[in-house]
Every structure is written in structure tokens, then in C-alpha cells.
Amino acid sequence: MKQKLHAVIAPAAVAALTIGLTNGVLAQPLTATELIEACKSHQVDRQSAHATSCRAFIHGYLSASNDIVAADERPSEFVARAIRTRASRLSDEAVQRLNSRYCLPNSATLDTLISQVSELSQPFAEGAPAESAMLSVFENHYRCKDVSNP
Numbered sequence: 073m074k075q076k077l078h079a080v081i082a083p084a085a086v087a088a089l090t091i092g093l094t095n096g097v098l099a100q101p102l103t104a105t106e107l108i109e110a111c112k113s114h115q116v117d118r119q120s121a122h123a124t125s126c127r128a129f130i131h132g133y134l135s136a137s138n139d140i141v142a143a144d145e146r147p148s149e150f151v152a153r154a155i156r157t158r159a160s161r162l163s164d165e166a167v168q169r170l171n172s173r174y175c176l177p178n179s180a181t182l183d184t185l186i187s188q189v190s191e192l193s194q195p196f197a198e199g200a201p202a203e204s205a206m207l208s209v210f211e212n213h214y215r216c217k218d219v220s221n222p
Contacts, residue, residue, distance in 0.1 A: 102129055104192075107202035111190035130185050133206050134176075140210065141172035175216040188213060 102110075107129055114123035134140060188209045196204055 102202040104196035104200040104202050104205040107205050108189060108192050111186045114186050115190055126186055126189070127182065129202055130182060130189070130206070133203065139173045140176055141174070142176055142178070172216060174210040174214045176214055180214070185209065
């Protein structure tokens with residue numbers, strides 16, 4: 073019984089401490105305007121906290137998105153059509169490569185993306201999430217149908 077009680081109290085104590093410590097320190101979601109400003113500051117001072125926010129957000133966005141694939145990993149339309157009509161079962165990774173909406177060429181570096189975000193001038197709604205700025209960049213520059221496949 074004592075072991076069971078210990079097994080319940082220890083995780084509960086850690087959770088209570090964590091909640092208590094982070095109560096006033098929770099991060100607020102980044103807005104599109106804040107991301108654009110952070111990326112602009114990256115152009116001036118790469119070591120600033122805002123520059124770090126810009127880089128971290130873009131890295132996270134690229135890692136989390138299922139709609140982005142490296143351009144050289146996506147098959148041509150002809151090959152994709154052949155795979156879809158002849159393959160009986162595709163892996164999740166293969167389906168993602170075939171269905172991805174955005175293709176990032178090898179020439180697109182992190183600095184390229186940061187520059188494209190910092191150059192966004194279209195007004196975003198107040199409080200619009202930072203993802204909307206990234207979507208704007210990908211819609212304008214990296215749609216698979218517009219990116220040449222090597």
C-alpha cells in the first residue's frame with residue numbers, strides 16, 4: 073500500500089510543482105505580425121531573442137507540417153499517377169510525398185525562408201497566428217505545381 077501511495081504522490085507532486093512554476097511563464101502563441109517583425113530583426117541581429125524566435129518557429133513549422141516535402145523527394149506527376157493507379161497499398165510517408173501541397177527545393181535555405189517572411193507586406197488580421205504568415209510564403213513561392221522537380 074505504501075508503494076502505491078508513493079507511486080501516486082510523486083507524480084502528483086511533480087505536476088503540482090510544474091504547474092505552480094509555469095503559471096505566469098506560459099508562452100503566448102506567436103502572431104503573424106510578431107513573426108514578421110522577429111524575422112526582420114533576424115536580418116539586423118542574428119543573435120537577438122527575436123531572431124531566435126523567428127528561426128525556432130520556422131524550424132518547428134517545417135518539422136510539424138505534413139503539407140511540405142523536399143522537392144527532390146516528390147515524384148513527377150506522371151510517376152505519381154502511375155503509383156496511385158497501380159500500387160495497392162502505400163506507406164504513410166509515400167502518401168505524404170504524393171499528396172504534399174508544398175515542395176521545398178534544395179536551394180531554399182533557412183535564410184531564404186526568413187527573408188521571405190520578413191518581406192511579407194500584406195496585412196494580417198489582428199491576432200492572426202504565425203502559421204498564416206508561413207502559409208502565405210509557401211502559397212506564393214513553393215506550391216508543388218509551380219516548383220520544378222529535378
